[in-house]
Amino acid sequence: MRPDPFPDHGARQAAFAAALLDAGAPVPDGLLAPGGGPVGRRFAVHRATTTLGSIAALATRHPVLERLLGSETFADLARAFLRTNRPRTALLLDWGGGLPDFVATHPDLADWPWLADVARLEVAWNEAHHAAEAEPIELAELVAADPERVARSRLVLHPSLRLLASPWPVAGIWAANGEIEAVEARAEHMVVVRPHADVLVHPTDTAGFAFATALSAGGTILAAASAAAAIDPDFDTGAHLVGLVRLGAVVALEPVEEKDADA
Amino acid sequence: MPDVRPPAKSRPVPALPAACGVGFKPQHFEAILADAAxxxxxxxxxxNYFGAGGPPHRRLTAxxxxxxxxxxxxxxxxxxxxxxxRDHLVRLAALVxxxxxxxxxxxxxxxxxxGFGFPDLLPLPLTEETLGRVVEHVDETQAVLGREILLENPSTYFRFAESTVPEVEFLAEVARRTGCGLLLDVANVDVSATNHGFDPRAYLAAFPIERVSEIHLAGRFETVDDAGxxxxxDSHDGPVADPVWTLYRETIARIGPVPTLIERDDAIPAWEVLAAEAGRAEAVLxxxxxxRGGERDAA
Incomplete structure (x- = not known):
């Protein structure tokens, strides 16, 4: 009787997995086709499926990056990313967030320094797309509240809210969906949020971005306004607050007691 | 069968209708709401629904x-x-x-x-050892979900030298030991039968039909191996092949109507195309x- 080459399931699976991870590795021993023929093409289907499935997951998240690079270049980039960033589980929803950093440091993409931030915007968009639901407050609720009390409040921001800053006009590049000409450096600040069904990418200015950043870090409106005023002495707190509420980015006002207000 | 264990915390769940369903794709959402006759x-x-919220869950809720x-x-x-x-299992339980x-x-x-994940359904050797492990995993899954699951027969591209248990016996034994149901993918049977050179009708005749509460049908890609x-x-990227329809008709004629799903996961066509394919299965059902009604009336 022939000795069992893999008495242990774990050892068999480890060898199988290793052969999937290394395209140059030989096919694992002990795989049989009818008549004892070679199984190379048969095993290759699993190699292709695992690789193409991972690339497809990245392409789904990065449609604009794919369009900007062209699908072949995007697939090459995804393959290179995959070599050092393998999925840890079969659940690809949680995987691939490192692609923008990979793009940023990829030598072949150095002539397009804004690409990484386009990819970051796509990651933010995707996170907002899948984030939990929450009902934004109406403007009336803000208007009805005592202004002193509002100033001392923190805001519970929508769970889908993401803040993104770039030295490049990435929102425009992203919105143009690959139809771009020369790109000139121009800083852009964005609030990404999905108050209802659709993800919104909302441009803001440097001070407005500082305001939203301070609020999302848990600061009171008063504290956030002073962070914004440090950048723009004419910062209009009321207008920016109304803007965030109108955008649907605010889920609740959370009044803070006097003694905690500076916390 | 004396030692069938019901899953822990089991509670009655309404069954799928013994009619035809379709794998849902978001691009068909509007068309489905307009006409899914x-x-x-x-x-x-x-x-695809392990995220917390957003459009995927809004569509699924509707x-x-x-x-x-x-x-x-x-x-x-x-x-x-x-x-x-466990994280995956807990998220599945939350979705359920x-x-x-x-x-x-x-x-x-x-x-x-x-520590590596592979977006594929990879094959396993069928041995007493793997049988024991699959039984443990199905038991654990059913305990965490608090209900019975169905286990689907695989499509496979090669056999393992160390396999000792025929696939049908393996699935029947898992069902017997865990109380789980089975999902019979007729297209997978034909794919595996071709790839291994066995008779799909013999496989289907031996399959523990009393455990089957759903059938899958899907398209495949036909090629040749290294030896020609x-x-x-099992590509799920085209219509169900004619030999699979024949096997399906024979199976339904033998076992009666079973909830049947048309799967299409790649090269997704217009909704009408899938609805028409579902209509073809519905006619068989x-x-x-x-x-069955006639037999009841005659009895």
Whole structure:
């Protein structure tokens, strides 16, 4: 009787997995086709499926990056990313967030320094797309509240809210969906949020971005306004607050007691 | 069967209708709400709904309000050598609790090992050792979900030299020891039969039909292997092949109507194309229902 080459399931699976991870590795021993023929093409289907499935997951998240690079270049980039960033589980929803950093440091993409931030915007968009639901407050609720009390409040921001800053006009590049000409450096600040069904990418200015950043870090409106005023002495707190509420980015006002207000 | 264990905390769950359903794709959402005549239920891949909220869940909620639902896992790795990923299982349980689907199914396959995940349904050797492990994993899954799952027969491209248990016996034994149901993928049977050179009718005749509460049908890619032998890939990217329709008709004629799903996961056509394919399965099921009704009337 022939000795069992893999008495242990774990050892068999480890060898199988290793052969999937290394395209140059030989096919694992002990795989049989009818008549004892070679199984190379048969095993290759699993190699292709695992690789193409991972690339497809990245392409789904990065449609604009794919369009900007062209699908072949995007697939090459995804393959290179995959070599050092393998999925840890079969659940690809949680995987691939490192692609923008990979793009940023990829030598072949150095002539397009804004690409990484386009990819970051796509990651933010995707996170907002899948984030939990929450009902934004109406403007009336803000208007009805005592202004002193509002100033001392923190805001519970929508769970889908993401803040993104770039030295490049990435929102425009992203919105143009690959139809771009020369790109000139121009800083852009964005609030990404999905108050209802659709993800919104909302441009803001440097001070407005500082305001939203301070609020999302848990600061009171008063504290956030002073962070914004440090950048723009004419910062209009009321207008920016109304803007965030109108955008649907605010889920609740959370009044803070006097003694905690500076916390 | 004396030692069938019911799953822990089991509670009655309404069954899928013995009619035809279609795998749900978001691009068909509007068309489905406008006209899904003749389509009796929808199935989704569990992992596509592991996010917290947003449009995927809004669509699924709307769909679930209108149709019976099947949640089909493609990444739990029930056939894995290592322990089940508890995070994955807990997220699956949360999804099942949220939507209370009529059916929950998974595969006799693995998709992660040693800290690496593979977006594929990978084959396992069929031995007493792997049988014991799959039984543990199905038991654990049913305990965490609090309900029965269906386990799907795989499509495979090669055999393992160390396999000692025929696939049908393996599935029957898992069902017997865990109390789980089976999902019979007729297209997978034909893919595996071609790839290994066995008779699909013999496989179907031996399959523990009394455990089957859903059938899958899908398209495959037909090619040849290194030696020029016919080799089918379970690609889900085209219409169900004619030989699979024949096997399906024969199976339904023998066992009666069973909830049947048309799967299409790549090269997704217009909704009307899938609805028409579902209509073809529905006609087979309607014939079986009528005959069953006739038998009842005669009795």
């Amino acid at each position: 003749g389509v009796a239920f929808f199935e989704v891949h569990a992992e 769909l679930r309000e209108r149709f019976p639902l099947s949640i089909h896992g493609v990444g739990l790795s029930i056939g894995g050598a290592g322990p089940l990923d 609790a949220r939507y209370e689907p009529e059916a929950v199914s998974e595969h006799l396959a693995w998709s992660s090992h040693g 032998l016919p080799f089918f890939v 309607a014939t079986a229902r009528a005959r």
